Amino acid sequence: MSLTCGLIGLPNAGKSTLFRAVTLAHAEIAPYPFTTIAPNAGVVRIPDDRLTAVAAVTHPDRVVPATLELVDIAGLVRNAHAGEGLGNQFLGHIREVDALLHVVRCFGGPAAHVEGGVDPVRDIGIVDTELLLADLAAVERALAQVAPRARTGDRAAREEEAVLKGLAAHLSAGRPARSFTVPQAAEAAAQVIGRVRPLTARPVLYVANLDDRDPGSRAALDAVERYAAGAGARALGLYGQLELELSELPPDEASQFLAALDLSERGLPRLVQACRSLLGLHTFFSIASAEVRAWHVPAGTRASKAAGRIHTDMERGFIRAEVIAWDDLVACGSVAAARDRGVLRLEGKEYLVRDGDVITFRFAA
Ligand SMILES: Nc1nc2c(ncn2[C@@H]2O[C@H](COP(=O)(O)OP(=O)(O)O)[C@@H](O)[C@H]2O)c(=O)[nH]1
Ligand SMILES: [Mg+2]
Structure with a gap:
């Protein structure tokens, strides 16, 4: 990733x-x-001060941001x-x-x-307008593709067409795709955005x-x-x-x-x-005697997926995650002390990784 x-x-x-x-x-x-x-x-x-603090209590050979x-x-x-x-x-x-x-x-x-x-607002407008126009062209291509299926009465195609038309109107009004919402058809809207991948959705x-x-x-x-x-x-x-x-x-x-x-x-x-x-990233830390390392995952990532960031074997053979909040680890001074004080938690593969977690994955090789 x-x-x-x-x-x-x-x-x-x-x-x-x-x-x-x-x-x-x-x-x-x-x-x-x-x-x-x-x-x-x-x-x-x-750079991450939390990584430095975790390394200061775990004394690895190497610290990798x-x-x-x-x-x-x-x-x-x-x-x-x-x-x-x-x-x-x-x-x-x-x-x-x-x-x-x-x-x-x-x-x-x-x-x-x-x-x-020098006129920063004019300059921003030029670039943002180009992105909007490129998105509008992409939406129009998607509309042309879905139109024949929508005409046959296919329900999903008609829903998609309605969302695309809404998105086209939104972009035409000079508003970026990132502010486009369709509360009554949120899932269809997410699918359309996922397929069209508008530049202004970033x-x-x-x-x-x-x-x-x-x-x-x-x-x-x-x-x-x-x-x-x-x-x-x-x-x-x-x-x-x-x-x-x-x-x-x-x-x-x-x-x-x-x-x-x-x-x-x-x-x-x-x-x-x-x-x-x-990018909406969360950072978790892995600790081993040789290496303490920071990893990025998108917010909302499950423990098993996070394990896969380190190694695909860890995801495949995932057993559990041993999790300590970074500041708890630093306050306790060692993993053993964290375990004694009950701030080390055992979590399963569905656990959603939090920003600042120190995680040791247990897996079957
Ligand atoms: N005075 C000033 N000149 C800058 C600054 N940043 C870039 N430049 C100059 O502006 C010109 C274009 O910079 P460049 O980074 O190549 O712009 P790019 O086309 O956006 O990649 C170069 O001559 C830079 O030295 C800045 O903060 N102040
Ligand atoms: Mg350049």
């Missing part, structure tokens, strides 16, 4: 700058044989949905990611702005790329935040160029530089944590 966030936005918004900043600072090292999947894709480590994939998708331009500027190819790449980081340019400067001056974070030397770019952040709130999404501001420069420095020099700039913290940790919550 690989969960992927894609950087999208207009050309020259700072996507590649951010991609390089994140992959330099958070690049996965061991135990994978490669840190880059493709020139524009990287595996990113997600959970990871995500990040993809730098080439810039989208006006009329991409109609094939402009390799549009279909770009939209195809967006279709492959699970969540969107929509980078919005809030800095001026020499790098040409494809649309003229969760999105608007990333305002600010300029540390341009005080005006803070006002742009306000505008992006207001837009995001109106769209039921979140926004985050950071200094892309500065983050890249900091990522290129040795850690001690980077902290000195940060202090000199009067910045208390970097933006990248906030960004990678936001990716994790955007």
